[in-house]
Amino acid sequence: MSESILHQVTVVLYESQDSINIGGVVRAMKNMGVRDLRLIRPCPYDPNRIEQVAHDTRDIVERIRHFDTIDEALADCVYVVGYSGRRQAARWPRHTPRSAAVDMLEHARTGRVAIMMGREDHGLPNEALDRSNAICTIPTTEHFSLNVAQACLLGLYELHVLADDATKAIPAPRHRSPAPTKDEYEMTFADMQRALEGIAYFKTRNEELMMRSFRSLVFRAAPDSRELLLLRTASIEVLRTIERESRLAVQRALAAPDA
Structure with a gap:
């Protein structure tokens, strides 16, 4: 050598x-x-x-x-x-x-x-x-x-x-995830859009322009599939929370004594 x-x-x-x-x-x-x-x-x-x-x-x-x-x-x-x-x-x-x-x-x-x-x-x-x-x-x-x-x-x-003399290899992440597919991106954007609609985010904002900006932001971040899934599950949890709170509101209304 x-x-x-x-x-x-x-x-x-x-x-x-x-x-x-x-x-x-x-x-x-x-x-x-x-x-x-x-x-x-x-x-x-x-x-x-x-x-x-x-x-x-x-x-x-x-x-x-x-x-x-x-x-x-x-x-x-x-x-x-x-x-x-x-x-x-x-x-x-x-x-x-x-x-x-x-x-x-x-x-x-x-x-x-x-x-x-x-x-x-x-x-x-x-x-x-x-x-x-x-x-x-x-x-x-x-x-x-x-x-x-x-x-x-x-x-x-x-x-x-x-001299390009480095001999110590930097190990790859222990659990490397693959790049997201286009289908995974689209499902994430769809759930994100529904979650933002659920909190009335688009009430005073242009929905099409906002979603285009969010798409640009996510694409620049270049997440792997695991990271993109974190974003999608956060959006899904927002939707579940809205649904849960809506049901509780209905139950409280039904349980309330007549005025």
């Missing part, structure tokens, strides 16, 4: 200061199909603690590699995107996570690519940005500070979607 192109993607964290954030990044990688994590001079952390934060990620945790310098961590990469919210004097290509994903996957066809993120307090230093082929900035409100794991998840999500 061929490997996913996302196996060509590396996440590089520069001087991580909180092991919880390392765990959050590992979780995001597992969710989005990326498996290579490189840490440049990280804070001390316990791999077992990382797995407690990010369950079922031993395969990624065991692959984590440590580096002393940025150049060592990026040595085999052909394309690097540095994530930063800072304004740059130099005119680096500027991306959003979505546009960065396009370029990264294109370069991933020829070699390893990397997403690089910086310290929690100051982000990436200039020496790291100098080694980036492009800068990615996540569009936010004026409050632009994002948690490292959140930022990483956004970037990896765009790669995951663009």
Whole structure:
């Protein structure tokens, strides 16, 4: 079986200061199909603690590699995107996570690519940005500070979607109903019309125009046969209630003493 192109993607964290954030990044990688994590001079952390934060990620945790310098961590990469919210004097290509994903996957066809993120307090230093082929900035409100794991998840999500790498199938409804037949539609509209007549809905409204609008509304909703039956049975229940109340009214009238 061929490997996913996302196996060509590396996440590089520069001087991580909180092991919880390392765990959050590992979780995001597992969710989005990326498996290579490189840490440049990280804070001390316990791999077992990382797995407690990010369950079922031993395969990624065991692959984590440590580096002393940025150049060592990026040595085999052909394309690097540095994530930063800072304004740059130099005119680096500027991306959003979505546009960065396009370029990264294109370069991933020829070699390893990397997403690089910086310290929690100051982000990436200039020496790291100098080694980036492009800068990615996540569009936010004026409050632009994002948690490292959140930022990483956004970037990896765009790669995951663009690579069409989703492997988890979303199950169909447990009790899927077929599409309604034309006969089922017409019986529903007939019962609806009788119910509306029973409550004098058309007393001040044009019956033909109103029913045409109801038809349009139901057709746009595109119900399945079970959902359409709910609408029909509601109309039938209105008719039964009207009949029941009419009978009770007659019985009360007959039981009343003569005036």
